Each structure stands twice: as C-alpha cells, then as structure tokens.
Amino acid sequence: MIDYLTKHYDKVLGLLLEHLEIVLFSVALSFVIAMLLVALIHRLKFLYPIVINFFNMCFSIPSLVLFTFLVPFSGLGTKSAIIATVIYNLCVLTRNILSGFDSVDHAVIEAAYGIGLTRWQTFLSVELPLALPIIITGIKLAFIMSVSLVVLATAIGAGGMGALLFDGMRTQNWNKVLIGMIVVTVMVFLFNMIFSLIEKWALRRATGQC
C-alpha cells in the first residue's frame, strides 16, 4: 500500500484535489442559492411550506436514482454530480438557515428596530450572529454529505476519490480500495472536526459566553 502510494502519489493527490474541488464548489453554490431562497421566503411567506416539502421530497430520493435521473439532462460527468449534490445540500441548508433565523427571539429583533437599527443593521449585527450556530451545523452536514455523494457520483463518471475506490474494487486492487477508504474517511473526519469547532465558537458567541 505504501509502495502504491509512493509510486502513484501524484495521481492520488490529483483525485483528492478534484474531489475537494467538487465538494467545495457544490457546497458554496448551494449555500448561495439557499440564502437567496431564504431571502425570497422571507418576503413571500406562502413559499415556506412549498419549498420545505419540495426539498423533503428530493431528500428522500436515493442518490443513485437522482444521479441517473439527471444524466439525460446534464449528461455523464462532473456536471450532473454537482447538480445532484447541490440539490441534496439545498435540503439541509435551506432548512437549517430557516430554522436558524426562526430561532432568533422575536423580542430581540423588535427591540433592535425599536431603538433605531435599520433593517440591514438588524440583520448583520443581531439576526445573523444569533442564527449562526444552526447555520454552521447545516454547512457541516452539507460538507459531510457532499464528500460521500461525490464518491458515489463516480457511477456517472464524475472524478474524485470514488474513481480510485471503484477502480480498485473492479480490478480487485485492494491497495487502491484501502487508500480510497482512508482518504475519504479522513476527509469526512476533518470536515466534521473543523466545523464542530466553528459551531461551538458560534454558539458561545450567540449565547454570550465569550
């Protein structure tokens, strides 16, 4: 295994970077879309249940089914992988961002307006910091979920660590499988750790403990 790694070091690293790139890109894209959606729902309240129900439905579709469903539209490859990942991320992110803002005590917002903060000032200095812990939880889940989704996306020809894993399985090259497994696990572990720390920090900040 070590032999394989020293020999194909650049190949593994390339796949890892590709994997990270897809994950980062889809989480970033879904975060932006989710924020826009939440802003829209804030204006048009009737959209709230519609959006939530739609995403709950999407979320219950098995990932492989969604991947294959997308192929006729966006073809084989990274594009379909990103679209599917974004759809799953949107479920988690929209829900968490919404419940993050819902969790902010209405009296606090009212007091903010009442003493003369503008809409933006209230949003940036009151609502956002107080909603942040739950939003960060959403981002953490989105990252963890995306890492595994992108592994599966190899099935429709997307790049990343999945290529190494599935290739190893097909050719019964256990070195590849093992390296793939370890790298993916470490990736998930690191994302979880980093965001748990940020989450803790945000929570302490929101509740006035630091």
Next chain:
Amino acid sequence: MPEIAIELDHVYKKFDGTDKASVEDVSLKVEQGDFVTVLGSSGCGKTTLLKLINRLYETTSGEIRYFGEPIGNLNPSIYRRKIGYVIQQVGLFPHRTVEQNIATVPKLLGWDESRKRTRVTELLSLVGLAPEIYRNRYPGKLSGGEQQRVGLARALAVNPSLLLMDEPFGAIDAITRRELQDEVLRIQKETNATVIFITHDVQEAFKLGNHVIIMNEGRIQQYATPYEIMINPANAFVAALVNAGSLFERLKVLRVDGILESYEGIPDDIISLHAGSSLADVLQAFLVSNVEYINIVDKQGETIGRVSFENLKQMMDMPESYDYSI
C-alpha cells in the same frame, strides 16, 4: 406653556386580515415632561398605540406629530434613535455584553470609545447597577430585574426626550417591581423626559402617572389625572376597571401630594410622610397616632405641606348615601 411632545390626531390602525380596528380614532396630546400611563385590559390596543408612536407600525389613517413634526416625514431609524423604547420582554442582545447593549445607539451615532464608556458608567449607576460589576456581563447571566434595568439604561442611552415603556415590569416580583417603579420616577424627574408607560396594573398606573389614559377596545375612555379618574370616572367601564366606587381602592391608589394644604413655618407634628405616599399610608398614620396634622416631605426631607384628617375625608369624596351595611 410646556411644548407638546407627542400629539395623535384621529389615529386609526387596522391590521390586514382583521375586521376591527386595533386603535380607533385616538386623539391625544402629551406635554413635554409629563408622565402618562396607559391602562387597559389585554388586547385593547396599548402595544399597538405605542408602536404607532414609535413608527414600528404605520397608521391606517390620522397623523402623529413629534414636537409638531408629522412623524411620517421623519426617517424612521433616525426618529427612533431619539426615542427610548423598552419592551415587555426586554429584548437584550444575548450576544452582546451589558456595555455593548447599552452603547448600541451611541455606537450607531459614531460616539468615540471614551464617550461611550463614560455614558455606560453613568447609565448603569443611574439604573442602580454597579458599573464595574455589570458592564462586561452577558444578559444570560442577569436576573429578570437586572435585565429590565439594563433595558432601561439602553433606552436612555442618548438622553431621549421621549421614553416609551411597554409593561416593562410585568414579569417581576412585587418588591423588585416597586424598586424599579421608584427608580423610573426618579430618573424621569432627573432627566425631565416625557414618558408614556403601559401597564395593566391599576396601582402602578396611578402611582407613576401624572396623567392616566384608560383604553378599551382600541378607544380612549378617559385621559385625566389619577384623582379625576378615581373621583369622576368617565363611564361605567372606567369605574369598573379602577374600581372607583371602592373606598379601599381610592385609599390605595391616590397619592397624598394631591391634597396638600400648603404650610409654611416649622411643623409641630412629629409624623412625616413622603409626598409619594398613598392615602392608605396617611390613614394608617392617623389611626396609629394621635396627631392633628401629618407632615409631608419631599425626597430631600424638606417639608412641602401637611394634611389633616379633614383633608383626607374630603379627598376621599365618599357619597353621603354610601351604604355601609353588609
């Protein structure tokens, strides 16, 4: 003539999707420096009235003027910064220290650090909290009463000419509540701010207000001094709400400074009561001692007048035909 701080001119507020106006044809004037309490049962439109004044709600029709200026012409945020606003649930920012909470508006106005610090120290002392102990605490670590005090300090930060308070002491125990009431009275005297104070506690309304507004179903029922309301309730609703017919209620809610006989010279009676005392206190003093007059003093202990038992009886103004039978 004092200026008119706030004037409402045939103000209506009807919320979308409701079939009855929450505030209906309200016209009133509040003089600069006056302390007005608003009394009424739950849902009668007190909060709505206050939020209309603060422009958190816009009127459906009618006009509100702040020192003569229609508030519709003013920028809402800038206008609100001139007005102190204390809500029932306090609404302190949990992620900000006491100091940052109080300095919110000064910060918006771009005050420098040292000015903000000095002001926070001043305000914490004013509301009876030791500045060095409390300034760096977070709201989560304060008792309900302490939070109310910080909320009050935050509202007073830039010396507002108008202070709006919406049932600020609703959820506070009786002792702390009395303490805070005295605090608010003192602060109002010191700053000469105009105060509009909502409560549904008759005793609180009468203790604090120079004038009391009684509301029911979105309309003003009576706007008068506590004495006037007790002695001449405008209608059956007012009479029932303040229990105007009851001797005990009158004794409890009417203040002695309303019946002072002016008195110059050295008082010869040893019993002194504070000007804010209720008539019940006066009656009690007469009952336990054998004096002809009771001396009334102000905060500094200076004599400002005296009352006799006759004064007390007149003040109570009980009808001749009062039915004493059980």
